[in-house]
């Protein structure tokens with residue numbers, strides 16, 4: 001792989017050591033090219049809706065390929081939160097049921113479940129402090145009322161990897177649905193829904209899938225589709241009877257027999273066109289290669305931070321590493337601001353500095369970060 005050439009697709013790397021992919025992305029040129037082309041066409045003649053639909057279905061297929069799903073299991077959303085809300089509101093839950101959540105979840109995988117309180121559905125917290133959830137700590141919480149475990153494959157901070165497969169295997173035998181917030185793993189790591197076996201996976205395009213905000217995906221295992229009833233419906237989610245080219249519309253609630261029944265198009269065609277281009281790029285690289293590259297940069301970063309005696313909070317053992325590395329610092333906000341001023345883009349999360357690595361980062365970026373920390377230390 002020629003990672004230098006690949007880096008050139010990301011203009012942001014010319015000016016910044018950009019370590020903020022867990023938050024948002026710098027768009028690559030091949031994505032901005034298709035956006036420009038789309039806008040030019042829409043400006044000139046309104047654009048070609050047929051072409052937009054073809055691209056949308058291509059994107060559905062490409063996303064399915066990326067995570068090893070079938071196209072019937074993929075629906076477009078606007079972001080991870082919308083997918084999680086679909087899960088919370090459309091799974092067949094009833095009064096008295098319990099949802100288990102990790103104490104470390106992103107708030108967007110919490111509010112949608114708390115919102116079920118008015119239906120008598122309760123949330124219970126799996127105590128993990130800042131660590132991962134495990135089958136052992138889930139097992140302690142299990143009773144007959146537990147119907148869902150919703151958790152992220154990788155937490156937003158400090159970037160703990162949860163062992164999705166073992167949690168899913170444990171829940172499957174007990175009739176408990178598994179909902180996975182995968183926004184911090186799809187695009188940076190290999191994710192195979194068939195191997196992992198979760199019921200639902202949600203993600204967004206605007207981080208490691210290199211798309212402007214407003215495109216997300218929900219994967220719903222096909223064995224579950226009949227059990228889930230959409231809350232919102234529109235023509236986009238209906239079957240053939242909803243065609244409007246014909247004289248008469250037959251108004252029957254003829255929902256699509258796939259995940260499309262959750263779509264309430266018109267769609268974000270522009271965003272999905274960008275998304276498709278980014279997916280083609282990732283597929284052409286191969287997610288194994290992307291993950292390997294990210295972990296190579298992670299290893300270098302970790303060794304440099306360890307040399308400096310910085311307190312890394314993220315798990316450091318080889319198999320538990322992800323694209324996210326968080327570290328503590330006495331005046332974390334101060335350091336965060338200083339690094340930003342030095343063009344080292346990072347985020348402050350839970351009072352830690354979060355460094356998130358993309359496939360375009362190189363060792364020079366890490367050296368820039370280290371140099372900036374050292375210069376901060378000299379000044380303070």
Ligand SMILES: Cc1ncc(COP(=O)(O)O)c(C=O)c1O
Pocket residue numbers: 022023079080081082106108109152154155156181183184203204216
């Ligand atoms: C783990 C996790 N879940 C959910 C979100 C929110 O996703 P969205 O804003 O796309 O709904 C984020 C980040 O913003 C996140 O890191």
